[in-house]
Amino acid sequence: MREKEQHSDIEQELGKRTYWSFAWERFRKNRMALWSWRIFLMLLLVAVIGDFLANDKPLYCKIDGKRYFPVVQDYAVQAGWSKWDSKFLMTPWNEHTYQAVVWPLIPYASEGMDYKNTYTGPFHDQRVEGLRFRHWLGTDDLGRDVAAGMIAGTRTALMVGMVAMSIALVIGLFLGALAGYFGDDGLKLSRIRVVLNSLFLLLGVFWGWGSRSYALSEGNQISNFLLGLAILIGFLILANLLSNYLERFPSLGKRWVIPIDLLVMRLIEMVNAIPGLLLILAFVAAIQEESILFVMVLIGLLAWTGVARFVRAELLRIRRMEYIDAARALGFSQWKIIFRHALPNALGPVLIALSFGMAGAILLEAALSFLNIGVPEEQVTWGSLLREARNYPKAWWLTVVPGFAIFLSVTIFNYIGDGLTQALDPRLKE
Amino acid sequence: MTTYLLKRILWFIPTLIAISFLAFGLSKCTPGDPVMQACFPEDTPFNEDVFELEYRRCARSLGLDRPSFYFSLSSAAYPDTLYRIQQMARRTTLSKLIAQYGNWPEIEAYYQEMKIFKSTLSAVPDSLASYALTNIKADIRFLPLQYKDELVRRTLDSIAVQIQENALLAQRLEPAFNTLAQRYATIKSEATPARLYVPDFKWYGARNQYHYWFSRFIKGDFGISLQDRRPVSRKIWEALQWTLILNGLAIFFAYLIAIPVGVYAAVHQGKIFDRWSSAFLFFLYSLPNFWVATLLIIFFTNAEYGMDWFPAYGSGNLPDDAPFWSRFWEVAYHLILPVFCLTYASLAFISRQMRGSMLEVSQQLYMRTAKAKGLSARVVIWKHGFRNALFPIITLIANIFPRVLTGSVVIEWIFNIYGMGWLTIESIGQKDWPVVFSIMMLGAIVTLIGILVADILYAFVDPRVRYKK
Numbered sequence A: 001m002r003e004k005e006q007h008s009d010i011e012q013e014l015g016k017r018t019y020w021s022f023a024w025e026r027f028r029k030n031r032m033a034l035w036s037w038r039i040f041l042m043l044l045l046v047a048v049i050g051d052f053l054a055n056d057k058p059l060y061c062k063i064d065g066k067r068y069f070p071v072v073q074d075y076a077v078q079a080g081w082s083k084w085d086s087k088f089l090m091t092p093w094n095e096h097t098y099q100a101v102v103w104p105l106i107p108y109a110s111e112g113m114d115y116k117n118t119y120t121g122p123f124h125d126q127r128v129e130g131l132r133f134r135h136w137l138g139t140d141d142l143g144r145d146v147a148a149g150m151i152a153g154t155r156t157a158l159m160v161g162m163v164a165m166s167i168a169l170v171i172g173l174f175l176g177a178l179a180g181y182f183g184d185d186g187l188k189l190s191r192i193r194v195v196l197n198s199l200f201l202l203l204g205v206f207w208g209w210g211s212r213s214y215a216l217s218e219g220n221q222i223s224n225f226l227l228g229l230a231i232l233i234g235f236l237i238l239a240n241l242l243s244n245y246l247e248r249f250p251s252l253g254k255r256w257v258i259p260i261d262l263l264v265m266r267l268i269e270m271v272n273a274i275p276g277l278l279l280i281l282a283f284v285a286a287i288q289e290e291s292i293l294f295v296m297v298l299i300g301l302l303a304w305t306g307v308a309r310f311v312r313a314e315l316l317r318i319r320r321m322e323y324i325d326a327a328r329a330l331g332f333s334q335w336k337i338i339f340r341h342a343l344p345n346a347l348g349p350v351l352i353a354l355s356f357g358m359a360g361a362i363l364l365e366a367a368l369s370f371l372n373i374g375v376p377e378e379q380v381t382w383g384s385l386l387r388e389a390r391n392y393p394k395a396w397w398l399t400v401v402p403g404f405a406i407f408l409s410v411t412i413f414n415y416i417g418d419g420l421t422q423a424l425d426p427r428l429k430e
Numbered sequence B: 001m002t003t004y005l006l007k008r009i010l011w012f013i014p015t016l017i018a019i020s021f022l023a024f025g026l027s028k029c030t031p032g033d034p035v036m037q038a039c040f041p042e043d044t045p046f047n048e049d050v051f052e053l054e055y056r057r058c059a060r061s062l063g064l065d066r067p068s069f070y071f072s073l074s075s076a077a078y079p080d081t082l083y084r085i086q087q088m089a090r091r092t093t094l095s096k097l098i099a100q101y102g103n104w105p106e107i108e109a110y111y112q113e114m115k116i117f118k119s120t121l122s123a124v125p126d127s128l129a130s131y132a133l134t135n136i137k138a139d140i141r142f143l144p145l146q147y148k149d150e151l152v153r154r155t156l157d158s159i160a161v162q163i164q165e166n167a168l169l170a171q172r173l174e175p176a177f178n179t180l181a182q183r184y185a186t187i188k189s190e191a192t193p194a195r196l197y198v199p200d201f202k203w204y205g206a207r208n209q210y211h212y213w214f215s216r217f218i219k220g221d222f223g224i225s226l227q228d229r230r231p232v233s234r235k236i237w238e239a240l241q242w243t244l245i246l247n248g249l250a251i252f253f254a255y256l257i258a259i260p261v262g263v264y265a266a267v268h269q270g271k272i273f274d275r276w277s278s279a280f281l282f283f284l285y286s287l288p289n290f291w292v293a294t295l296l297i298i299f300f301t302n303a304e305y306g307m308d309w310f311p312a313y314g315s316g317n318l319p320d321d322a323p324f325w326s327r328f329w330e331v332a333y334h335l336i337l338p339v340f341c342l343t344y345a346s347l348a349f350i351s352r353q354m355r356g357s358m359l360e361v362s363q364q365l366y367m368r369t370a371k372a373k374g375l376s377a378r379v380v381i382w383k384h385g386f387r388n389a390l391f392p393i394i395t396l397i398a399n400i401f402p403r404v405l406t407g408s409v410v411i412e413w414i415f416n417i418y419g420m421g422w423l424t425i426e427s428i429g430q431k432d433w434p435v436v437f438s439i440m441m442l443g444a445i446v447t448l449i450g451i452l453v454a455d456i457l458y459a460f461v462d463p464r465v466r467y468k469k
Helices: A002-016 A019-029 A029-049 A070-079 A086-090 A146-182 A191-212 A211-217 A221-246 A259-271 A276-287 A293-317 A322-329 A334-370 A382-391 A397-422 B002-029 B034-039 B048-061 B088-101 B104-123 B131-144 B149-165 B169-187 B193-197 B209-218 B232-267 B272-286 B289-300 B322-362 B363-374 B375-397 B399-407 B407-414 B421-427 B433-461 B461-469
Strands: A059-064 A066-068 A100-102 A187-190 A255-258 B069-076 B199-203
Touching: A019 A029, A019 B199, A029 A146, A029 A397, A029 B461, A059 A187, A059 B289, A066 A187, A086 B209, A146 A259, A146 A293, A146 A382, A146 A397, A187 A191, A187 A334, A191 A211, A191 A221, A191 A255, A191 B199, A191 B399, A191 B421, A211 A221, A211 B088, A221 A255, A259 A293, A259 B433, A276 B199, A276 B407, A276 B421, A276 B433, A293 A334, A322 A334, A322 B322, A334 A397, A334 B289, A382 A397, A382 B289, A397 B289, B002 B209, B002 B363, B002 B433, B069 B193, B069 B407, B088 B104, B088 B169, B088 B193, B088 B289, B088 B375, B131 B169, B149 B169, B169 B322, B232 B272, B232 B322, B232 B375, B232 B407, B232 B433, B272 B322, B289 B322, B289 B407, B322 B375, B322 B407, B363 B375, B375 B399, B375 B433, B399 B433, B407 B421, B407 B461, B421 B433
Parallel strands: none
Antiparallel strands: A059 A066, A059 A100, A187 A255, B069 B199
């Protein structure tokens, strides 16, 4: 009895010490990487609770005996669940007479303009009511508070990085896994499946978007686009269900070898050959509609090659391991082996690619908004603040502060990537 | 070796073609009418009589009087001759009408009727009812651009009211107008939106816009700029010179400093120099160069902070007939800051690579052999180690090629140097798409060549590569 308990204790102890806990331990030893990780978490927190840190609405206020939580209410109003009292619509937030009020740390919104204080530096005399309303990091030419802009910029930068990298992750994992696991001669598909899939892909695109072009261009673009996507996916599912059935006929079920590794590697080479910045510049200018969403998607569509290369290299190694043979012998399906058994063990290097990719994406977004291309004019970002500095050289705070933020975020992701490389590199394992 | 080379070069072609599809597809999505941009600048007076002819001529000279591609895969509702309607705005309206109602014969009849009504209208003497006539003419000029039901009806109603108010006008125009209104009503009553869901494959052959564009691109004819009608290749050539100077200098200095630093750090691994230089280079590597450029411009080119040491913008503006050396110094003085900004970033990268590769080499057995033979440290490092450690640096050449073309976009923009990057951003601002997409294609080609050259060099220095397959 006691023996058994002891045994399970050891098991538990060993169970806790997974690959990831080993990696984490090694990662923690790298001081710069650890601090970078902490700063990242802090930036993430700032991005998430940004509305509560910098806002022109009070967190809490009491007017004529009624209590309000304007910042929270703002979310509800934007979602359409609630409406502002007319008095809030008529008078700016800072001109009410409050019985009690709690302002956020920075009582300004990033796009709110303070005409009395344009181009005021952190150390200048500011025309504000007391220390509470001081522009701690100065203002720009329209009197927009730089500190509030920095918080909004943090949100934009991290969002661009994370969304872009999520897209890159999905594409990169999928294609990299296929290329690495199957190689050039492992993927055998029946004729009918290849034919039906290509045919239904064309038809799905045609019926999903082509035939509905009027609704797409004139109606609600996003919902119509998603509907088209759903139609396309529906058709692809149909194609595969059909070919599951039709494969039974020997003439249709004859198998073709797809050199998937070659195809994916060519695709990677092609995407890498496209001058990324140029493509994004041209694309964003061509579609005219300025939205940060396009920037994110484009960066993601260009950045997946890094992830795919790492995953491919890992899977080339993993697919020869014994446990994969065992899984095959047990009769698991190919897809289950790839996504349940092989891929989770290839995730370590992917993290490295992701973290360097984050640095690249943030830098690219900053450069784009610095060039004033692709990011809407009214959206304050680190890059847009830095751009304004060029028009007014006296405003050193517009250069130093946002530039440092870009530098900091790029640095921490490079350090995290570096730390991960050291922590996960099998050659460095003791 | 030859087969390997041949294989690599052959792979080059499909990649290039795929990228050309991307560039061409994007250029087709751009807003604005290239013909209007190129031949009818905004300040030219509008002359309705010659406009149509002039437009056709211009479209032909730009090669836009053809179908876009070898084939099209669209719905059966679209006619295969839509591209023959030259004016982009009208073509767009018609295809939007088709996308709504799906019945081209009726839409075509409506379109023809519009022309008939227009000629009837121009036959009416101005003296008849000049005010109403002006209004009707304005409306009818608007009509071919409208596809939304509400707007078309409003325009038609407005014309109807104008006509009915004047008996003389009504007498002359009513029959033609009624047919026009009737035609529009038919479009709606006999709509066949189901036809939009019938796929149709149309073959156009080699006489198409893509073929025209790509075959001329290969020959080095990039078309004309929509902005000033100058050849794109001329504009690119002028810009390329500055970019080459800028990046050439930056790459030269970067290698000049990076290689000794990298080798020294690797040889004295773990010593103070190594630790500090590694940390410093990592720091440099993360420093966004457009921030550094802005900082330099703000602090070193303004009297504001008492350090007005460098010129802020441009590349010097001495006349061409100034003595060579004074022009040289003027340009050099202007290029110090931008070259610095470009140098430090690649410096950090190359040096880190050099250090890594040197470290790898120093663990090899032949290095130990060389030391054991009693060779001096200098010979071991430079002759045995460094030569072998250079191989990975060769692959960096693949990165350098495209950098020469498009690597300095932001820096050129900040320092107002009229290079490729500046030209790109300027052209995007002016919607001068032939320039933008030519640069994009060139960038891709140069990148591909870079990859190719790196591969070939690698195969030369490392025989294992060429015998593997």
